[in-house]
Amino acid sequence: MFIVRFLARRLLQGAVIVFLVSALIFTLLRVVPGDPVRLMAGGMAPEALIEQIAEDMGLRDPIYQQFGRYVAGVVQGDLGQSFVRPANGAAVGGASFDDSTRGERAEVWDLIAQTAPMTLQLALLAMAFALVIAVPIGVWGGLRPGRLPDRIALYLSSLFVSLPNFWLGIVLALLLSVHLELVPAIGYEGFAYTILPAFVLAIEIAPFIIRTLTVSVAGVMGQSFIDIAAVRGLTRNQIVFRHAIKNSSVPLLNLLGVQFSMLLGGVLVIEFIFDYPGLGLLTINAVMQRDFPLIQGIAIVTAAAFVLINIVVDLCATAIDPRLDY
């Protein structure tokens, strides 16, 4: 029954976090400049019609009343309808004030459900690439602290972290897609379209993994149980792969949890540059169009994902090191 108590406690904490995030986003969206009704109805719509639509939609009510209605819907699984996107999901501009397709606006949940798997795929592949790049470098550096491998790890981390992702994305697209024709770059018509943006993200994430692993492995290798392991007759490889890496992975796991949550929260720049149809591109368009329900829906879903991923990370950490008690 321990697991039930653990999950109940963490989920309750998570619900409070999601509530606070949604309250914050909801309030901020309504105080920033930009009237969503003007965008919805179109620039040519008369002022009286703008006010009428706003009142019909309850957008002129006090914020706490609007939030109350919104939360009541969310609790029942209704994230509302997009202000501007039609049911086919197209990113649209200001329509006419006599827009009869108003009734066919897309459900926020549907839009998120269409795009979230794309971002999940991108995030997973980016994470896999990042681990492939960072783990050998980080472990190598950690095993020889203060020496050349450690310095190489540091220099590579500095190099990777200094590369702006939008610049790297464009350069790699030019090199790998335009000139060498190895991978497609723009849009999405198959899994291959995920490779290049995932690689760019991996370069962005790798420095954090490298530094965490270098420090963590070096720390573990300095502990007495490692010295004793050699006395017990274990080979160097056995010491490193069975004991050092396993014990070094707990801080890495926490880092990966945070990084993965951030990736799911929308890799805005990368999805925009590669025109990758995930949550990031959806978020950018939603912000530019002042699509309040969509922005709120994305915020709630990503906050919830953040909470769940961290619960999973904590469970994994306790599986690796039973001494940890959350």
Place this chain on the structure above:
Amino acid sequence: MDRRNFLRYGMMAGAAVAAPQINPDFFISSARAQGSRPLMFLSAENITGNWDPTAHTTLSQKTIEGFVMGFLARAPMRPDDPGAMNMELATEITQLDPYRLEIKLRDDVTFHDGKPFKAEDVKATFEYGSLPDRPAQWYPGSNETFEVTTPDDYTVIVDTSKGGYGAHLFIFLAAYLPMMSATDIAEGPNGVLSTRLNGTGPFRFVEQDGNDTVMEAYEDYFKGTPTVPGVTFSFVGDATTRMLSLMNGQADVIERLEPEQVETLEGEDDIKLSRLVSVENKYLWFRCSKPPFDNPLVRKAACHAIDRDLIMQIMGSAGEFSSNFVSPIKFGYTDLENYPEYDPEECQRLLAEAGFPGGEGLPELEYITSTGFYPKTKEYGEVITALLQEQGFPVTLNVMEVAAWNERLYDRPGGGPGHMVDCGWSTGSPEPDLVLRTHFHSGSKRICGIEDPEIDAALDAERNAETLEAREESLQTNLMPMLADKVPALSLFTSVMIHGMRADLDGMFIYPDGSTDASEATIG
């Protein structure tokens, strides 16, 4: 159950759910393998989500309509012959007398839904599109001002005697108004018109899939089945992304190239460029319904403070110098002798005459512009701001992303937001009233908000001229010089429409408003 077992079972369940999602095609086929494929057109602008052609003025959606819809005629609008018209659904358009126009139609055309195209469709299109509540007000007057009769299935008579204006106004409109089906129109604005396009053009509308508008070749197109199997028109917001797509072969055509991109693409062997003086002028609109720009002297002073040569240097190949309120490829264009040019002394004289010597006493002024859609708006906006400040105008430039700018663009009661706003206006027809009447008549005044009886009278006078010749004279000697004197807006330059396309793409015809005839296009 302990935490380890919970985690183990959870991972197994997750793997079981994820396994069917893996796409095995990736492992056995190349993602870049392409056979006969549709033309990929990347757009810089999104669409409105309502397919009714009378419900919007959005350029990207007009471009899509260019693929799907049919037109009575098309106007190539090349500088050497701006008024030329090529007949399409019409076989001839004849002015019977000043108030009556006869349109003869082809008898071998069908809509994509199978309905034969007849005179009733032209009548329904004209009468529906001119209803006062239709947002895209392209007509010279409402449906109350003209009458359409159909002596037979392939003849249409337009009679404008009720409105008192010449029937010739419908000649240039014929090149701009997509013909809709009378059956669709009968359902009204809440019917099928808003949910899909149904035209007689070379490509049939299939679906809107996310940001992709999918069209396929129409086998019964009256000029013959198009060569390419279809067109995919896709909104891609980032200019660099569009260029990379063209360079790696994922896109066949991209629009609105920045001058720097032109330089980059000129060096590529497998890319070619199309440059066209467009129907779009870029304007600095003054909010004429509130101080200080309700005073024509202040407007004119501001115009004399602006050195347009500097703007042209910034625009490079993306701009064409012009001195009128319409593009040089519009009917009636002439270089106006009294068009305000850079003259600081005249600026100061006018400011003093208006009661603001050296700009003293002027309120803080906001100049709104956008970034991300039109080329170089921020850059030349900074130049205009500096030039105005030099003459004493207390101007602040406010650069906004497109949606926020769009929200502030149009006139409102009491004057729109800010005091000056940057915007272009493009209509795919030689008809000058699609710009002039739309913006400067007090019944429309979209952005500048001007209400001036003299301008209204001049607009009505040119519209009511009995012949094209008389109209041209009225435009060039009365209305246009008057606008240059009252300057409700300053036309900064004419845009040059630059498209990039793959070198193996042939047979495309691009109109100066960006719409495209791909019926004879071939790839490879």
